[in-house]
Structure formats: structure tokens, C-alpha cells
Amino acid sequence: MRNGMTARIARWRTAAGRATPVPFTVRGGIALTGLLAVGVAWPAELLSSPRFMLPVLIVALWPAMAPRGRGGSAVALAVIAGWLVDTAGYGSPVELWRVLALATLLYLGHTLTALAAVLPYDAMVNFDVPALWLGRALLVVILSAVVIILALGLTADLGGDAFQLATLVGLAGATAVTMVLARMARRG
Template sequence: MIDTVTERVRALRSAARRISLTPLLIRAGVYLTVLAGFVLAFPAEVLAGQQLGALVLVALLPAVGPRRVWPTFAALVTVGGWLISTDGYGRPVTLWRLLALAGVLYLGHTLCALAALLPYDAVVDPVLITRWLLRAALVLLAASVLGVLLMGFGELGGDAGYQLATVAGLLVAVGVAALLGWLLRRR
């Protein structure tokens, strides 16, 4: 029994000595992105209360275990915070906040995917990280422009315009899903 415990402690020490900087920075980015999502989603009353400690812990979970259920759990907590702040606290829905929250959720998701691919002791070329973040920025820019255009389209026609914008957004989502499916089958 004691031998197995000391063996595990040695293995943990050995793994801690091999940790490289880039995977740790990416996991720190996951933590900060999830935390920024909580700040955008939750009302100030919740962030100033006792729940802040739990939110800090929930933001840490995807950074520690990006391959597990924690990124999804943190995203659901963020969406729950958004619903609490808009429905429970009467916080108005503003376009900038909605786009920022969607962007932070996507960035947290893509950083978790990158962190899940990299072992703690990986030596990573900075070009890989730059390309990954550039692609994420392009996706965020395209989604923001499309979202603003659809919202502007919706405002032109009143309630019917919003319904048309919703249908147009769903068609774009179906088109993107079909394109991704086609790209996967093409390989």
C-alpha cells in the first residue's frame, strides 16, 4: 500500500517537472475566457455575493479537464447565468453583450479543444497557436457580421422581420452543418 502511494507521488512529481509553458498558457486562457463569460452573463449581484467562489471553481474545471464534461458544464452555467440575469434580474438584452458572450463561449470552446489535444509536456511551435487563434478570430468576426446583418434585417420588418431573421439564421446554421458534413465525407 505504501509502495503504491510513493510510486504515485513520484510519478506526479515527474509529470510536474516536465510541464511546458505553452499548454499551461492555453489552459490559463481557458480559465480566463470562461471567467470572462461568467462576468458577461451573470448580474453584478451574483458576482458580488458568495456565489463568486463557486463560479471561480467552475471556471477552473475546464482548464484542468478539457477532455471531460467540464467545458460543457461551464458553458451551461454561463447560459444559465445569462437567463438568470435577463429573466430574474431584468437585465436588458443588448446586442454587444450577446455577441461578446457568444464570442467568449466559442473562444472557450476552441481553447478547450486545443488544450485537450496538447499534453502537459508538449513543445509547441508558436505558429500553431497563432493559426488556431487567427482562425477563431475569423470565425468570430464572420459570425458577428452575420449576426448584426440578420438583426438589422429583422428590425426592418417589425415582428415579421424578426421571424424572417430567425428563419434565415436557422438556414445559415443548417447550411454550415451541411457544408461540414460534406467536408467530412470528402476525405
């Protein structure tokens, strides 16, 4: 086991020595979004405890170190668990800014992890590549936030049967889009 750890540390040193700026920046973005998401989701009382904070920080940094693994899913689950602990366990109110911030940070972390998974750490890449990637991701985030805010506004106006009908129509539309995309993916 010790030889395996020594070999892994030697590989990380080699990788750090050969890393180029763009992949390093992308991985830094993954770490930043993970840490911010954990900070928004978990209660401050728990994050201020060093005994509890260390495992959460390790999970938050995991996808930045190994983007091809299960780290992205582990961060998402840790953030969701923190949200549940804070809202259900500590009684924090559900606020729109926190929901939008968590959705944004989780999506950006996910998309940056996907980019880092296909981007070797020593690749020579222009900054245009991650800039365009993040531009598209931010467009998705902004459009999603607008739709969420409009939907929340409609829930205040609609009630009862009309709202239930709108929910069912929305679910049917989402199912139809998923089926069309799955069929298109099989053809391509």
C-alpha cells in the same frame, strides 16, 4: 478515497513540474475566457457573494485543469444559466455588446479547450500553433459578429411575412449545409 485524492494531487504536481509554456498558456487562456464569460453573464450581486462565487469559479476553471472532460460543457451551461438569471431574474436588459461578448468568449473557450485536449501539457510546441488557431477563431468571431449585426439591422427593416420567409430560407440553408458537411465527414 483518500489514497485516490493523494494520487491525483501527486499527478497534478508532476504535470505542473513538466508543463511547457505553450500548453500552460493555452490552459491559462481557457481559464481567462471562462472567468470573463462568467463575469459578463452572471449578475454582479451574486458574484460578489463569496458563498456563491466559489462554486462558479470552480466550474469556470474546470476545463483549464481537465480539458478532455465535460468541463467545457459545464462552463457553457453555467454561463447560460447566469445569463438567464440576470436577464429573467434580475431584469437586466439584453444588450448587443453582452450578447457578442458572451458568444465570443464561449467560442474562444470552446476552441481553446479543444486545442488543449489534444495538446499534451509537456509538448514542445512553437507559439505559432496557438497563434494560428486563435487567428482562425477570431476570424470566425468577427465574421459572425458582422452577420449578427447585419441581421439585426434587417429585422428592423423587415417585418411580418418577408421576415418569416427569410427566417425559413435561412433555416433551410443551415440544414442543407449541415447535411453536406455530415455527408463529407462520412466519406473522409
